[in-house]
Amino acid sequence: MTVVERAEDAYIILIEDDPNSYLVVEELVKHAGFKHFYHRSNGTKLVPLLEALPQVDLILLDIGLPGEDGFAVLKRLRAHPQSARAHIAAVTANIMHHTRLRAKDAGFDSFISKPIRPDKICDQIRGMLNGHAFWW
């Protein structure tokens, strides 16, 4: 994964079906100065977005999506050249131990539990963009 020069220039995609969660993250991220923040409610229209962007640095992927779940979307993201080397974090309210392990086995780079910590999320995003993994 390419470490971006300035975190604020990074291309970030949030895939999240719950509008509350999406609104909170968007509000915080935009306020923190991130310029390229995109949102999708599910995995269906993801590929055109990937291909429209010059690069993808970080993907925040909800596991509990309706229809195609996060694990399936992850598989497709890893298969796509544009997102194969991006940092992909699982974002989920299902914090059971086995979900965490399953996420690790599936190939997620980080695990952000919901509810997201509004005071931490921007630091976490910066950390992930710098190559840190978050599992707690």
Next chain:
Amino acid sequence: MSNEPTNEPRLEEYTQSLREDSFVALLRSLGIAGMILLCGSLISNSRGALALPVSGVFLATYWLSNFIRVHGPYRWAVVVFLAGALASIITTFFFYRLPENPFIFFTPLVVVIAGILLRPRVGFVVATGTSLLLAGAAVVGGDQAQVLQLPFLASVMLGYLSATVAMLSSQSFFAAVEWAIDSYHKVERRETQLFESEKQLQRALHEKEYLNSQLSTSNKELERARALAEYANRMKSQFVANMSHELRTPLNAIIGFSYILKQELKGPLCADQQDYMSRIYDSGNYLLKLLNDVLDDAKLEAGRIDLQCEPTPLESVVLDAQVTASSLTLGKSIELRQEFAVDLPLVYIDRMRVAQVLLNLLSNAVKFTERGVITLRAYPTAAALRAANGDGWAGEAYVVVEVEDTGIGIAKEHQTLIFEEFRQADESLSRRYGGTGLGLPISKRLVELHGGELHVSSMIGHGSTFQFTLPIATEAQILAANDRHGELVAYDEEL
């Protein structure tokens, strides 16, 4: 012996019935002999002189004896029979004198019969009586001189000899009968015993069958109960997981939006608005913490936390926890120090769980320390060092992890209290510092699940040191892990 009292009344009965049978046979023979003699005397006139009276005595004896046998006591019937036999011999004296009377030699027969039909010793009485009777008859007949002569003496001697033979033979006969009866009874007793024990066996078998069926029934019930309990437990876990998930989603909005407003990202707030927004935010966070801890506690309580242990370098775990802890120290003048022994051995742990423990201890340290130093220390025990050098038992080989702070400290009397669920050292602290009071109990149990121990030492005002041990991975565990997924260990070591 039949004349001695025996404790087997059936033996007496049996010999008596034998005697009666032989008596009846003799009686019939006497009757038939009487009839033949009567017929013979009627056919031939010349010899009829003797045969007629003898046959008369025979028939009379037969009739009388049989009558008594049917209606009266056996003993008298036999006596009459014997008397009749003797009477028939005496009758012959009217035709033959003693010297030439051949019938006196029939007396031993009477003696023998008496011995058999009554008692063995009665033979001697009858022999004496008969001899005296014959002698008397001879004297009456005018032959008194003949009594001392050979034929009579011979017949007397023969009589006693017969009595002796009769006594001996009937004794041995009855001994044989007794033996036979005895054996028969023994066999019978054995048979009864056998029958009894067979019945007992049958009963025991039935009982066993019943118990077996009972056992299988209760086994089935047990199995059903177990399945039900398992199902209930699964349902409970499922419920807890769902509940957790369902509660988390709205918390996201509560915590997130209150934070946004509180930070005045959407415009300035007046003091009250600011205060209330902070209260919403803090309450949301408290609820979240409670939810996390209750979930863990419920799983620990049900023994449902399965550790996924791997040989792990401790440094990789510390990294996970420290990133989070360092963000907690923002706004406080706290220095985070790390003192790790060189060449720490791999520990056999579930890295997620140990990170959880470490994070808990670190965030506690940060929470209760306003300024100063928090030191994270890790070193192997002396036993571990010895084991690494190849001598000593590796069972006590642990890595000790310490989290030392320079915070407010914990009073001696509170140092056990803090490991109890929903208890904090001081109620006022709870209000001031927040927290659910579940973190330490859960950490302690997680460490114990790994086979280690968690202790605290503290002095009030000088800070606290939390210390826990983690088992060092054995050669076998490392080899097994390498075999299972070599790439995962490689990945861990890369970190």
